[in-house]
Amino acid sequence: MSSLRVLGLVAFVVALPSYAVPAMAKAEMHRSVAIVYSLSGEASITTTGGASRPVRLLDHLPSGTTVTVGPSSRLAMAFMNGLRYELGERSRVTLGPKDLTARTGPVRGISRLPPLPCLLPIAAKDRPGPRAGAVRIRGESITGLDPRDGVIVLADGVVLRFQPVAGAKEYRIEIQDPEGRTAYSAGIESPPLNVPGEKLRAGASYLWRVRTAGRPGAVARGEAEFVTLNEAAAKAREEAREVLMGEGPDSLPLLAEIDRSLGLLLKAREDLETALVNNPGNPAIQEALAAIDARLEQENDPE
Numbered sequence: 001m002s003s004l005r006v007l008g009l010v011a012f013v014v015a016l017p018s019y020a021v022p023a024m025a026k027a028e029m030h031r032s033v034a035i036v037y038s039l040s041g042e043a044s045i046t047t048t049g050g051a052s053r054p055v056r057l058l059d060h061l062p063s064g065t066t067v068t069v070g071p072s073s074r075l076a077m078a079f080m081n082g083l084r085y086e087l088g089e090r091s092r093v094t095l096g097p098k099d100l101t102a103r104t105g106p107v108r109g110i111s112r113l114p115p116l117p118c119l120l121p122i123a124a125k126d127r128p129g130p131r132a133g134a135v136r137i138r139g140e141s142i143t144g145l146d147p148r149d150g151v152i153v154l155a156d157g158v159v160l161r162f163q164p165v166a167g168a169k170e171y172r173i174e175i176q177d178p179e180g181r182t183a184y185s186a187g188i189e190s191p192p193l194n195v196p197g198e199k200l201r202a203g204a205s206y207l208w209r210v211r212t213a214g215r216p217g218a219v220a221r222g223e224a225e226f227v228t229l230n231e232a233a234a235k236a237r238e239e240a241r242e243v244l245m246g247e248g249p250d251s252l253p254l255l256a257e258i259d260r261s262l263g264l265l266l267k268a269r270e271d272l273e274t275a276l277v278n279n280p281g282n283p284a285i286q287e288a289l290a291a292i293d294a295r296l297e298q299e300n301d302p303e
Contacts, residue, residue: 032060033097034079037254041073041089057284058253063097069105076110078254084110113240140165140220142210148224150205151296152263155228156197162210162222164190169214175200176207187213203230233262249278253285265292 036059043055048064055067055075067087069075075087081098088106095101144163147153160173173193174185183206184199200206209223229237240258244251256271269292276285 031062032080033063034061034077034095035059035254035257036061036075036077037257038074038076038086038250040075042070043073043075043087044068044070057279057282058257058288059284061095063095066092066094068092076250078113082112084112086110111243113243140218142212142220142222145208145210145222145224147226147266150225150227151265152227152229153266154234154264155200155202155204158195158197158200158226158228160193160195160208160210161191165212165215165220167215167217168212168220170212171210172213173208173210176209177201178204178206200228202228202234204228227263229262229264237262237264249275252278253288256288260288260292265296268292269296 036055036057039055039057044052044067045055045059045061046052046066046068047062061067061077067075067077069087069089069091071089073089076084077087078084079095079098083099085093085100086108087093088108091103091105091107093100093103093107100107142162142165144161146161147158162171170187170189171191172185172187175183175195177183184195186193205225205227207223207225209221211219211221213219237258241255244255252271252275256268256275259265259268259271269289272285272289272292276282276289279285
């Protein structure tokens with residue numbers, strides 16, 4: 001499959017702070033021009049200030065950085081504008097703002113990926129506020145709602161989950177659009193519920209409610225909000241995934257960074273969990289997973 005279609009998406013990705021570069025200063029992060037998304041063996045970077053340190057998977061690299069790959073090692077990086085390179089053993093490159101400015105040793109260009117418009121998932125005025133977290137429901141509450149509190153999801157891949165309630169034989173679920181209209185409703189015996197993709201539109205915020213039915217005593221209820229990724233970003237993401245998935249497990253960290261940058265934290269976590277299977281014990285992937293879990297926990301804290 002041709003890869004001339006995917007990674008200026010990285011133009012969006014690497015412009016944002018990374019969760020896996022503890023040794024890099026914030027000032028450098030703001031000037032990042034490329035990301036290391038595959039690393040086998042050892043490599044080091046030297047910044048314009050002369051400081052040197054080992055390279056880590058998911059490192060964001062600023063312009064002026066020199067990357068040196070060790071013996072029997074390999075590294076792959078992607079620039080913001082979509083250019084990608086594979087660096088073989090004992091190679092050395094220096095990064096400019098948009099491309100390599102110097103190279104020695106086995107350095108191979110990889111097919112380019114297309115750009116992703118740098119857009120918010122939805123307009124700022126449409127982003128969900130604290131309503132879901134601030135609501136207090138009298139009586140018994142249904143807990144464990146997911147997605148909730150503004151988590152971003154794909155319009156054609158929404159799965160609603162919650163903790164079952166003892167004694168409940170059925171649950172009624174309703175999704176409301178930003179105008180307060182019912183976008184979808186259904187009854188299920190137990191979670192989860194897969195929402196038909198055609199029922200939701202991209203780039204919108206939704207409120208969903210669940211309540212028990214056919215249960216003695218008081219009705220238990222719960223509600224939460226989620227946001228759907230906008231259409232342009234969703235299309236670009238799908239094009240990126242189509243190409244990168246065809247390249248094998250080495251591209252999984254890049255897929256995770258793309259999803260994280262778009263706010264698709266649940267998808268990013270899935271990518272990283274799969275990447276960890278292929279790279280057992282990799283500290284950068286473990287830290288990335290921990291950072292996403294912490295962010296999800298923070299967003300899911302109603303207080």
